[in-house]
Amino acid sequence: MMEVKSEEKDESNERLWSWGAGTDGQLGNGQLQDEQIPQQLSLSSHSHISSLACGAAHVIALTSGGKVLSWGRGNSGQLGHGEVVSNMLYPKAVTSLDEHFITHVSAGWSHSGFVSDTGSLFTCGDGSFGQLGHGDYASHSSPIKVSFFVDQQVAGVACGMRHSLVLLKGCLLNQVYGFGSGKRGQLGVSKDRIKSINLPKVISGFEDVEIVGIAANGDHSAALSVDGHLFTWGRGFKGFEDSHIPQSLNSTLKFTKATLGWNHGLAMTGEGEVYMLGGNHLGVLSDLHSVCQANQLTDSREANLEKVPGLDGTKVTDIATGAEHSVLVTDNGEIKTWGWGEHGQLGLGDADDRTSPVTVRVGYDLDEAASTRVYCGSGFTFALTKF
DSSP states (O other), X not given: OEEOOOOOOOOSOEEEEEEEOOTTSXXXXXXXXXXXXXXXXXXXXXOOEEEEEEOSSEEEEEETTSOEEEEEEETTSTTOSSSOEEEEEEEEEOGGGTTSOEEEEEEOSSEEEEEETTSOEEEEEOOTXXXXXXXXXXXXXXXXXXXXXXXXXXXXXXXXXXXXXXXXXXXXXXXXXXXXXXXXXXXXXXXXXXXXXXXXXXXXXXXXXXXXXXXXXXXXXXXXXXXXXXXXXXXXXXXXXXXXXXXXXXOSOOEEEEXXXXXXXXXXXXTSOEEEEEXXXXXXXXXXXXXXXXXXXXXXXXHXXXXXXXXXXXXXXXXXXOSSEEEEEXXXXXXXXXXXXXXXXXXXXXXXXXXXXXXXXXXXXXXXXXXXXXXXXXXXXXXXXXX
């Protein structure tokens, strides 16, 4: 996930819901089962949650006080609790980070990343592809500082399936780095095919652009520039070849946020419109070939961008993508989902797939909420609401 952020100061009254795949405890409700409708979680013992990051089957929560909680699958040490556990059913503090004020977190398939207010990067979990960035292929069950960036200021981290991206502060020439698995070009560090690297390497192509956000999921990578241009690299979206170096989307649209799934992505404009990249298989909204023919688009990278239908001009305020499902929030507080529904991750009371956005009922009138943010793991969904 990446976006141009605006700080939220309201911590008055929060509500957190989860639904979808839950057999690893990733829903945080103490159960090891899928849930097809939103389940409200108790926040009484947690300080104010400011954001979440969801991986394959684990969740990382960041509090407004810079503390970190995690839960769900922990078989690779991705929870950061200092031990390898099959699962953690409830949120548990990552105490080894207590002496740091954490400002950003990211969750990959089975690894995790944490950024402190002093610009330090910590990683833990599966390191078998070099995705932890420590110069080896070892795994760690506690967050370890990435020494490569000890003299630099890290602004953000994005964890994909088996690779990681890092964005630096105030460093226009060498802004974005990649490490981990690179077989589909997702590292963006070389035109040549790279199996994996275990130390961060700079991604070229951003010398004349200021990057403000990065995203990674599956074998995809993306970056967002300060003026709203979207760059993608890695595994090609439906019908298109892999790209080993960042490619700018040929569009006049200015994007403020972009998220990636396994076969698709979402991009949101400053006007609250949402567009979909790819959409292979279950995440597809309509037939891409017919859309391209109808629009008579000649540039393949522009042809792969499709406006999400059925919103009738409603402004969208947030977006999220799972492996094969998508979620958005409208400015009137509605949460809408579509795509793969096998585990109940659409929150619609069944396990059916949907090809267009459908409203989720959480039992509250979210129109009165000050803000609603959504987050997706591979097959599950969270919504965080502040009233």
